[in-house]
Amino acid sequence: MTQTTPQSESQWLAPDELEVARQRVPILYVDAIPVRVDTQGMVTSVGLLLRATGDGRITRSVVSGRVLYHERVRSALLRHLEKDLGPLALPRIPASPQPFTIAEYFPTPGVTLYHDPRQHAVSLAYVVPVEGDCEPQQDALELNWFSPIEARQESVLAEMGGGQGSLLLQGLAHVGV
């Protein structure tokens, strides 16, 4: 199969065009839960990004981002993981495109477990082992690694916005920890 070359984000959609699209069609996303695994594939820790919101709150999140026009889902996964965890993260993108779940973020709270005031986004969710060195990039303050037990704690889940605490629990359930 030939290689795809999605146009760069600035080229393919002007900010106001994106605003319009966000009011009209569901926007396709990918969510990736970065994990460390042992030689048997068992998840030993889960990586969460720490960010400051505009209003001064602290939130934790998984790696998340849009799929661009003419971009493959697996390319989008790799791009967002490298963007958030750095170029040396060495994510192991799953061989199968089957997500462990889909997260439906609605602009109206309460329709599903997920909420995004900006848009109706539908996200394909994956658990992705990373093997290299991870460094928080751009707007992330920190990247913290939690044991599966720590990651399930109320105090951690409460810091995750938009329903991503539910997504994290679903991902942990999927890997059996």
Add this chain to the structure above:
Amino acid sequence: MTQTTPQSESQWLAPDELEVARQRVPILYVDAIPVRVDTQGMVTSVGLLLRATGDGRITRSVVSGRVLYHERVRSALLRHLEKDLGPLALPRIPASPQPFTIAEYFPTPGVTLYHDPRQHAVSLAYVVPVEGDCEPQQDALELNWFSPIEARQESVLAEMGGGQGSLLLQGLAHVGV
């Protein structure tokens, strides 16, 4: 959770707006392979729609359609199944939102197995048992039921456009027949 009420298709997106969106963002679809199952859940037959294309060719297809703004994926599945198979089809929408695969239809042929000249569409694919009476609706000429063995035949697959033959094979593999 509160009920969602997506606006009707004519309201939410004017045709020219849809054309614009189709050139800018991946459009979210659902694909559903309708099947008959026995009491043990074993697939006994597969339903394919027969349509005439504008240029006089005959094509077979699975049930397929867009997810609307503010519409849940499972609502879109039910809506398209009832639209194509009739109101008495009684589809059993899967309890889990996990699709068996995602089909990435690119406007450029050859990027993936799937092709759609109109747009970049990403489809969540499900196998859906139907228990009621199915009648082809609207633009479909016929609905034909094939045994799993018949459905795998080259002559059938060759009549399916846009890579849906591959999707059908993947769905049959998923149900183990």
Add this chain to the structure above:
Amino acid sequence: MTQTTPQSESQWLAPDELEVARQRVPILYVDAIPVRVDTQGMVTSVGLLLRATGDGRITRSVVSGRVLYHERVRSALLRHLEKDLGPLALPRIPASPQPFTIAEYFPTPGVTLYHDPRQHAVSLAYVVPVEGDCEPQQDALELNWFSPIEARQESVLAEMGGGQGSLLLQGLAHVGV
């Protein structure tokens, strides 16, 4: 494919032979979480069996049982669901044999989330919608239906033995509630 006819349980394995096998090889099980769904496939309630243990405690459990020699997994699922919920339960056995997880019950506590003092059992776990009338059979005192939110409560999970509380949470995560 031809129909299988597993020998009846009493015929195929004498109790002492079963005891021996249980000390030597992993025993194959199926676990089924019975659910009610709406027309969109959304899980509205979860069925749990209430039993009295030999020592007078009350435990809740999902439908669970062995796969017999020369029995198909989907036949075992149907058999155990009808045995525990009655012949009118009308379970909708999934079309795909892909379980949402496997539960590894070890005779030694703490190896995995699951524990069975009698044996090393590996269970294929499914969420199974039931559409008919369910009546607790045999040794079950009651069959109770819980909303997905109720089923996640600590008080319910605490009554489930052998790690089945974890299995229930994994099943609920799989169906996205």
Add this chain to the structure above:
Amino acid sequence: MTQTTPQSESQWLAPDELEVARQRVPILYVDAIPVRVDTQGMVTSVGLLLRATGDGRITRSVVSGRVLYHERVRSALLRHLEKDLGPLALPRIPASPQPFTIAEYFPTPGVTLYHDPRQHAVSLAYVVPVEGDCEPQQDALELNWFSPIEARQESVLAEMGGGQGSLLLQGLAHVGV
């Protein structure tokens, strides 16, 4: 969780005991399809083992073997991959225990797609990326790598015994190639 230490194969089950068990209960297996993937997780090649059968025929197969008493499924996967591909193969055992399918090998041909004259075996099937150097071990003559397209050819599938050609097709369908 504590580490499991399954007894060595010779200890836990004498050959005649295994013969007896094989006539009485389904035997739990794992099947692993070894693959090479690119940085986006796309499968670029599939590894098949070439063996000579007792009667002088040549067969191809995936990695396959029993789960031992008190052994975790992911431990069995790692053990069989290292046994067949060598200690430097570096298999990436999946983080999730969810198999892409289960293969039910019946001693009677025609019950399912799978057949094993020795026993009723139920196998949990996984696609496993391997990153290191693979060398055929023990009784395997060769390990050959095929592109996904080559692996689907009739000439290759025809050399696979016991229905493993079907399993290979299901695995390739699962990874979308």
